[in-house]
Amino acid sequence: MRAGFWSVACAALIFLCLLNPSANAEPEEISLVTQSFAPLQWDNEGTPDGYVTAFLLAAAERVNQTVPVTIAGYEFLPWKRAMLMAETVPNVMFFSLSRTPEREQKFHWLGEVSPYGQYLYRLDSSPGVEVETLSDLRGLDVKIGVQDGGNLHAHLTRLGFDQELVPITDYHQGIEMLFLGRVDLLPLTGFLAEASACKQGYDGSQLKPVLFVEALAKPLWAVFSKGTDQELVAAFQGAIEDLKAEGFLDAQIREHQANWQTLACGALTAGK
Numbered sequence: 001m002r003a004g005f006w007s008v009a010c011a012a013l014i015f016l017c018l019l020n021p022s023a024n025a026e027p028e029e030i031s032l033v034t035q036s037f038a039p040l041q042w043d044n045e046g047t048p049d050g051y052v053t054a055f056l057l058a059a060a061e062r063v064n065q066t067v068p069v070t071i072a073g074y075e076f077l078p079w080k081r082a083m084l085m086a087e088t089v090p091n092v093m094f095f096s097l098s099r100t101p102e103r104e105q106k107f108h109w110l111g112e113v114s115p116y117g118q119y120l121y122r123l124d125s126s127p128g129v130e131v132e133t134l135s136d137l138r139g140l141d142v143k144i145g146v147q148d149g150g151n152l153h154a155h156l157t158r159l160g161f162d163q164e165l166v167p168i169t170d171y172h173q174g175i176e177m178l179f180l181g182r183v184d185l186l187p188l189t190g191f192l193a194e195a196s197a198c199k200q201g202y203d204g205s206q207l208k209p210v211l212f213v214e215a216l217a218k219p220l221w222a223v224f225s226k227g228t229d230q231e232l233v234a235a236f237q238g239a240i241e242d243l244k245a246e247g248f249l250d251a252q253i254r255e256h257q258a259n260w261q262t263l264a265c266g267a268l269t270a271g272k
Contacts, residue, residue, distance in 0.1 A: 027068035028232050030091045030224075032056065035170060036076045038199070039192070039260035040096050040114050040220070048074050051256035052096050052113045055240075055249050056222060062239035067232055078169055080149040090227030093236075096220035098151045107223035108233045111240035114253070117217040118152065118187040119209040120144070126184060129210050135159055137185075137211075145174040145183035151216055152187050175200050185210060191257060198265035 034052075036042045041050040048057075053074075063069055077085070086094035087106055094107070096114050120137075122129060131137055137144065138161055146153040148167035156165060166183050168174045178186045179202045188196060190212075194204030222240070224233050243249060 027064075027070045028091065028229060029070050029072040030060075030093055030228075030232070031072050031089075032074040032093050032095075033077060033082045033085050034075075034095050035079045035082055037096065037171070038196070039256040041076075043076050051249070051252035052220075052222070054252045054256070055113060055243065056093070056095065058243055058248060059236055059239040062243065063232070063235040067235040069232065069235075079147055083149065086223065086225045088225070090225055091232075092225040092228075093222060094225065095222035097223065098216060098218050099221050100151060102154070107225060108228060110222045110224060110233070110236050111244070112219040113222045113240075113249070114220040116220045117190050118213045119190050119193070120185045120211045120213065121178070121188050121193055121207045122185055122210050123178060124206045124208050126181075129185070131211055134211065134213065134215070137161075137164065140164070142184040143182070145177055145186045147171070147174075147187075152213065155215060171196060172200065175202065179206075187213060192260075195261045195263075195265055199260075199263070204265055 032048075034041050037050075039050050040052040041048065042053075043049070057071075060069055060071065075082075082094060083097075086092045093110075096116075097103070098116065099109060129137070129140070129142065131140075134156065138159065142164060143166050144156070144161070144164050145166050145168045146156060147170060153165065153167065166177070168177065168183075171186075171188060174183065174186045175188075175197050177183045179197070188207070190209070193207050193209075197204035197207055222236075224236070
């Protein structure tokens, strides 16, 4: 395993060791598994960061008051590997993913953790693409970067796309390929696109939306893998619902989005 994993895991474990240890029952050990997707969740120099991270750690703290729980690890993995782990290993919490009919029976669904909506972006310097629907792109001389095994990849494949699709590992690689001219269109989350490009040293203002991916505009969820204790599942479902009702998630989203925008693009825009 990567050294970074252990520092992240230890940070999360230490955090939960500070929680109320008074319960007599042996604590359930869970592993948090996800793909880095700032500012939702990301590895900030060995420490888990992001508003989904803060929200789920707060939920774990709330759960621990009634159902003893400890975090045995917090690992950032490529999407397909994280998904496979969540499909096959008990006591794995996986996030942030779309809830689809194909995934419905694979997990215990805990609650929504983030809004989500993607646009296909091009560079301002590239030729314009005038389309009204995703299907209008099929057969055009364009290369679309899509996360290998992701929800959009599956959706476009169902629509009959083939040669137009260029599988990518994650949006970091996609942004690099877009600015290097290796793909023509790239799906990015609307409120994160510019900052994500800035964070990688590119001019985020060059990103121009072409088409909103309406079919996939659904909230992202946290899930537990099958085989996880039902009491623990129910406890997290309740904690997530309560924290959202208290406004905790909304406050974290506002704070982390503002911080990420400043962190990512501040240095690039300061000299303009």
